[in-house]
Amino acid sequence: MKISSNFSSSEIRKRIQSNWQEYLSKYGNLFTSDSISGSSPPSVFVGSYGYPKVGVGPMLPPIHGDTTLLDNPEQWLGKSLEEIVNFRLNLVRGVQKLTVENTQGRFIENLHEVAMSSRSIDSDLQFHKTTFPVTTIDGESPPFGPIGDIKSAKFSGGRAEKSIERVYYDHDLKAQDAVLTLYNSGIEISKIQKCFSVGMFGKKRKLVPTKWSITATDDIISKSLVSEVLEFDLIDSCRVFSHDHLGNMFSVILFPHRWIFEMLEAWHDGNNIGFGFDSEDARGIDHPPAIAGAYFAAKLGVAEYLAEKKIQAAVLVLREIRPEYAVPVGVWQIREAIRAAMKKEPYIAESFDDGTSFASKRMSVGKSEWLSRGRLLKMLKQKSISEFF
Amino acid sequence: MIKLEFSAKTNTSNEWKAIISAISTLVEEATFEATVEGVSFRGMDPSHVALIDISWPNSAFEKYSCDSDIKFGVRIDEFSKIIKRAEKSESVEINISEDSMLRVSIGKNKKYKMRLIESSVSDTPLPKITYDSKIALSSTGLDKILGDIEVVSDYLSIKTTSKNVEFSGKGDSGEAIINLEKDTEELEEISVTQESTGTYSLEYLNPIVKAMGGAAGSIICEFSSAKPLRIEFKVTNIGRIHFYLAPRVES
Numbered sequence: 001m002k003i004s005s006n007f008s009s010s011e012i013r014k015r016i017q018s019n020w021q022e023y024l025s026k027y028g029n030l031f032t033s034d035s036i037s038g039s040s041p042p043s044v045f046v047g048s049y050g051y052p053k054v055g056v057g058p059m060l061p062p063i064h065g066d067t068t069l070l071d072n073p074e075q076w077l078g079k080s081l082e083e084i085v086n087f088r089l090n091l092v093r094g095v096q097k098l099t100v101e102n103t104q105g106r107f108i109e110n111l112h113e114v115a116m117s118s119r120s121i122d123s124d125l126q127f128h129k130t131t132f133p134v135t136t137i138d139g140e141s142p143p144f145g146p147i148g149d150i151k152s153a154k155f156s157g158g159r160a161e162k163s164i165e166r167v168y169y170d171h172d173l174k175a176q177d178a179v180l181t182l183y184n185s186g187i188e189i190s191k192i193q194k195c196f197s198v199g200m201f202g203k204k205r206k207l208v209p210t211k212w213s214i215t216a217t218d219d220i221i222s223k224s225l226v227s228e229v230l231e232f233d234l235i236d237s238c239r240v241f242s243h244d245h246l247g248n249m250f251s252v253i254l255f256p257h258r259w260i261f262e263m264l265e266a267w268h269d270g271n272n273i274g275f276g277f278d279s280e281d282a283r284g285i286d287h288p289p290a291i292a293g294a295y296f297a298a299k300l301g302v303a304e305y306l307a308e309k310k311i312q313a314a315v316l317v318l319r320e321i322r323p324e325y326a327v328p329v330g331v332w333q334i335r336e337a338i339r340a341a342m343k344k345e346p347y348i349a350e351s352f353d354d355g356t357s358f359a360s361k362r363m364s365v366g367k368s369e370w371l372s373r374g375r376l377l378k379m380l381k382q383k384s385i386s387e388f389f
Numbered sequence: 390m391i392k393l394e395f396s397a398k399t400n401t402s403n404e405w406k407a408i409i410s411a412i413s414t415l416v417e418e419a420t421f422e423a424t425v426e427g428v429s430f431r432g433m434d435p436s437h438v439a440l441i442d443i444s445w446p447n448s449a450f451e452k453y454s455c456d457s458d459i460k461f462g463v464r465i466d467e468f469s470k471i472i473k474r475a476e477k478s479e480s481v482e483i484n485i486s487e488d489s490m491l492r493v494s495i496g497k498n499k500k501y502k503m504r505l506i507e508s509s510v511s512d513t514p515l516p517k518i519t520y521d522s523k524i525a526l527s528s529t530g531l532d533k534i535l536g537d538i539e540v541v542s543d544y545l546s547i548k549t550t551s552k553n554v555e556f557s558g559k560g561d562s563g564e565a566i567i568n569l570e571k572d573t574e575e576l577e578e579i580s581v582t583q584e585s586t587g588t589y590s591l592e593y594l595n596p597i598v599k600a601m602g603g604a605a606g607s608i609i610c611e612f613s614s615a616k617p618l619r620i621e622f623k624v625t626n627i628g629r630i631h632f633y634l635a636p637r638v639e640s
Contacts, residue, residue, distance in 0.1 A: 230435065258436060258437050259436075281435075281436040282434075282435035282436040282437070283434065283435050283436055284435075381637045381638055381639060382436075382438055382590060382635065382637050383438075383617075383635040383636055383637065383638055384436075384437045384438060384635055385433060385437055385438060385439065385440045385516055385617060385633055385634070385635040386433070386437050387635070388516035388517065388518060388616065388617055388635065389514045389515075389516055389517065
C-alpha cells in the first residue's frame with residue numbers, strides 16, 4: 001500500500017492553530033468578555049451532553065453584518081480546511097440548559113425565529129461568566145468557539161422563510177413530513193436541520209441534539225428519495241464519479257442492479273489503514289450505520305442524482321480519508337463532496353469490475369482490498385426473482 | 390342506500406390471519422384484487438428477492454359477491470390489528486363500497502372501518518421455471534430444519550437425489566447437515582426428475598415459514614439448481630399460497 005502525504009495531520013493542525021493564535025493576538029479581546037454583540041448567521045445549536053437536559057442557544061461571531069457564510073455549508077465547497085475551521089472558531093455559542101421537552105417560552109421561541117430567518121440576525125448575549133477564546137485545535141472533534149452560559153439574550157427581528165413558517169405553525173404535520181415539505185420547496189438541508197434541532201416540527205415537539213438532527217434530516221430525505229428511485233428503470237451502464245474534498249477522496253460507482261447502497265471508508269492511522277463500512281438493499285437499513293452520519297450524507301447525495309435522472313442503480317461509495325483531513329469539520333463535507341462528484345462527467349466503465357478498478361487506481365487501497373472489506377460481493381450473490389420472469 | 394361493490398365472508402378468521410401474516414413478511418402495503426372468481430394478491434418484497442402469489446377462489450368463502458373487478462390497497466399493519474381482534478371461531482366479512490373505505494365485520498357485533506390506500510398499478514408476473522425437484526413435508530418439520538441450520542449459517546442449501554433430500558448450511562463456525570430419506574415419516578413425498586442443488590437465504594425463509602407454521606399443515610417445496618424455490622403452503626379454505634424465493638448463486 002502506498003501512503004504518501006505532503007504534510008502530517010499534526011503539522012497541518014499546528015499551522016492552522018498558530019495562524020489562529022496570531023489572529024487572536026489582535027482580536028482576542030472580542031472573545032474575552034461577559035457579553036457578545038454580533039449578527040447570528042443565523043445559527044442555533046443543541047448539545048447532546050447531559051441529555052435529556054441539554055445546552056441550547058444561538059451562535060454568533062463578534063461581528064455585525066451579513067455573516068451568513070459562517071454557518072452555511074452549502075456555500076463552503078472550494079473553501080480550505082483552515083477557512084472552515086476559522087468559521088467555526090469565530091462562532092461564540094450561548095447556552096441555556098433545558099430539558100428536551102421544553103420547546104416553548106420566550107428564549108426558545110426567539111431561537112425558532114433565529115433558525116427560520118433567511119438573513120443574519122443582530123443579537124446581544126449577556127453571560128454569567130467571562131468567556132475565553134479557544135486556542136487549541138484537536139483532530140478528534142469539530143472545532144468550536146467559546147461557550148458562555150446565557151444570563152440574558154436579545155434578538156432583533158428576522159425575516160422568516162415563508163415555507164418554514166407554514167410548517168412551524170402546522171402542529172398536525174409530522175416532523176418527517178415537515179422535513180420533506182421544506183426539502184421539496186428548496187430549503188437548504190443545513191437550514192432544515194437547524195429548525196429540526198430546536199424542536200420546530202411535528203406533533204410532539206422536542207429539542208434534538210444538533211449531531212442527531214443532522215443524521216435524522218439526511219436519513220429522512222434520502223429514504224424518501226430512494227423510495228422514488230425504486231420505481232425507476234435500471235441504469236444502462238456502469239458510471240464512476242469522483243471528487244476530492246478537504247483531504248477526502250470520494251468515488252461513487254453506479255451499476256445496473258436494483259438499489260443497493262454500500263459505503264466503504266478507509267483512513268490513515270500511522271502506517272496502518274483502518275476500514276469501516278455499512279450497506280443496505282431496497283429494504284433499507286435497520287440499525288445505526290457503523291460509519292454513522294457519513295453514511296446518510298453520502299446516500300443523500302447519490303439518491304438526489306438518481307431521483308433527478310429518474311434511474312435506479314446499485315451504488316458503491318469509496319471514501320479515503322487522507323492525513324490532510326487534519327480536523328474533522330462535519331458530515332456536510334461528505335454531502336457536498338458527493339453532490340459535487342455527481343455533477344461531473346462520469347467515467348463510463350465496461351463493467352462493475354472495470355469501474356471499481358478505475359475508482360481505486362488513484363487511491364491508496366486497491367480494488368480487491370476495498371471489496372474484501374465490505375459486504376457488496378456477498379449481497380450480489382443473491383439473485384432477484386425478476387431475473388426469472 | 391349504499392350499493393355494495395364487493396363483499397366476502399368467511400366462517401372463521403384463520404384464513405385472513407394466515408394471508409396477512411404471510412404478506413406482512415414481505416411488504417408494508419398490499420394491493421388485493423377482487424374479481425367474480427375470487428380474491429388474489431401478488432407482490433414482491435422491496436429488494437425483489439421474494440414473491441408471494443395468493444389465489445383465494447370464491448368457492449372458499451361462505452358468501453361472496455363482486456359486481457366488478459376491483460383493486461384495493463391496505464396498510465398491512467393496520468389491517469392486521471383489526472383482524473387480530475377476531476377470535477378463531479368468529480366470522481369475518483369485508484365490504485368495499487364507493488367511499489373507498491374497507492368495512493370489516495367481525496363475529497356478531499364488531500364493525501370496523503379502515504381507510505384504503507392507493508393501490509399499486511404494476512402487474513407482477515410469475516417466474517417461469519421448470520421444477521426438477523419436488524418434496525413435501527410438514528410445516529413444523531421444515532420450521533425445525535431451518536432452526537437447525539440457522540445455528541451455523543445464514544443460508545440453506547437443498548440437494549435432492551431420487552432417494553433423499555439433504556438440507557445443509559455452512560458458516561464461519563461450522564456446518565450442519567440434515568438428511569431426509571424417501572419413504573420415511575419426515576418426508577411425505579419426493580420426486581426428482583434431475584438431481585438439484587439450490588441455496589436460499591434464511592433471512593427470507595425463516596419469517597414466512599414461521600408466519601405460516603400455525604395455519605399450514607403441509608408444505609410442498611419445488612426447485613431446480615440455481616433457480617428460485619417455490620413453497621406451497623396448504624391452508625384449509627385458501628386456494629393457493631405460493632412463496633417464491635430467488636437463489637443465491639456463487640459467481
